[in-house]
Amino acid sequence: MKDGYIVKRDVGIMKCSECLKRGIATHTVNVGLLCGQQCVYCSSPSRIFRHSVFKELGVTAFDLFDQGIPIVDPWTPIRIAKKSYKLTKDDIVLISAQTDPYDKTASKLTIGRRCIEAVLRNTEAKVKILTKSTAIIDDLDLLSEFKERVSIGYSIMSPVYKSEIVKCLEPGACNINDRLFVYKRLSDNGIKTFGMVKPCMPGIINGKDDMKLIFETLSVLNPEFILVEPVSLKWNNILKCSEVLATNGHTEISRQLSAVREKKVYDNFIKNLISGTKAAAFDCNYQDVVKIAVNSDGDGFDIDDSSVIWLKR
Ligand code: SF4
Structure with a gap:
């Protein structure tokens, strides 16, 4: 075929x-x-x-x-x-x-x-x-019929101003802005939404300010919840992502991403991601909306983890 x-x-x-x-x-x-x-x-x-x-x-x-x-x-x-x-x-x-x-x-x-x-x-x-496709809009009739039982997830891995950078990591996915337009239309028709901010990578989401921009983008969809998840050392092909970013001219982001393969650097990245995400959620009044899923049992992380789901606990 x-x-x-x-x-x-x-x-x-x-x-x-x-x-x-x-x-x-x-x-x-x-x-x-x-x-x-x-x-x-x-x-x-x-x-x-x-x-x-x-x-x-x-x-x-x-x-x-x-x-x-x-x-x-x-x-x-x-x-x-x-x-x-x-x-x-x-x-x-x-x-x-x-x-x-x-x-x-x-x-x-x-x-x-x-x-x-x-x-x-x-x-x-x-x-x-x-x-990550806008084709979901073709099923507006079905989603509207069952809107009490349906919710659609909007995936985003960068603030909109970096969407051209991450395009090389999501070559087959529809453009972030096109998807946002379609999801807004679905949301305006009463379809519930949720946000998935993943995989978060260093250099692509830089601290509280970038996360705040992402939450502001998601806010137009009035999401029921937002799940933030960092890039996984085990599952997300960090080395390959780093190579693709470098090939496309994003050498500094590529370097930062490659560096997190070292456990100490990765743990530091996770700590900063958690604190930046919590601060951004506070500014957007999203404290009850945002959760951060981390693939760890939390040991060794001396931080306020009130919004964290430790996946290995
Ligand atoms: S992350 Fe994998 S499953 Fe999801 S849209 Fe991309 S290629 Fe498809």
């Missing part, structure tokens, strides 16, 4: 411990195995590279991802509709945790829409949607 590979899996709605820890969802649905948007920091290829499908196709997850070739599963919504999941109104299904439900191929095959609809029509659960 020119636009990507199609596979048939046997999974539908799954429990999601990572989502639960962050307080954003209890379950997830992935519309396929691999996303086509090529964010350099994406953790998905590293999480699924051992899947048997890559042996069958004779390619690696990393090669496909680098070429922007997705793997989608158009049978996912059919399986969701067929199986009686015992989800209650307290459950929240995130669509998707590991692939974008509106990347070009998923959109063309309307898989994202059909998964959202299958969960909403066949269970009592709420749905949270994460996408």
Whole structure:
């Protein structure tokens, strides 16, 4: 298939411990195995590279991802509709945790829409949607019909004035301003929103002032909550991101990013990110809205961690 590979899996709605820890969802649905948007920091290829499908196709997850070739599963919504999941109104299904439900191929095959609809029509659960595509606007009718149970996440990793810099790290994603325009329209139609500020990288978000600009951008969407998460040493391909930034002429940011691979520098970055985020939240009156998810147990961090979710506790 020119636009990507199609596979048939046997999974539908799954429990999601990572989502639960962050307080954003209890379950997830992935519309396929691999996303086509090529964010350099994406953790998905590293999480699924051992899947048997890559042996069958004779390619690696990393090669496909680098070429922007997705793997989608158009049978996912059919399986969701067929199986009686015992989800209650307290459950929240995130669509998707590991692939974008509106990347070009998923959109063309309307898989994202059909998964959202299958969960909403066949269970009592709420749905949270994460996408970096403006194609979600095509489903305004569905989202409006279920607006009491739907919330859409706006992902942002830099203040808008640095959007041209981060474009090289998100080559397949729609432009931040275009997405903001679409999300504003959805929000104006009564669709609830939340903000995801991730992955936060040194040099791209510099302290309180940059975080404040991001919160001000998000404020036009009146988000229910904002989750801030730093770049992960384990999952976000820091070295590759640093190389891409350097290749695109952003040498100082590249250097700062590369430096956080050293634990001491990383811990210092986390401390500054937490204090800068808390100060920005205070200025924006967002103390109850903003949480910071950090992949640590908090040991060794002598800071006010009242807004922090320590993911390893
Ligand atoms: S949109 Fe999300 S899933 Fe797709 S490549 Fe980017 S980070 Fe990965």
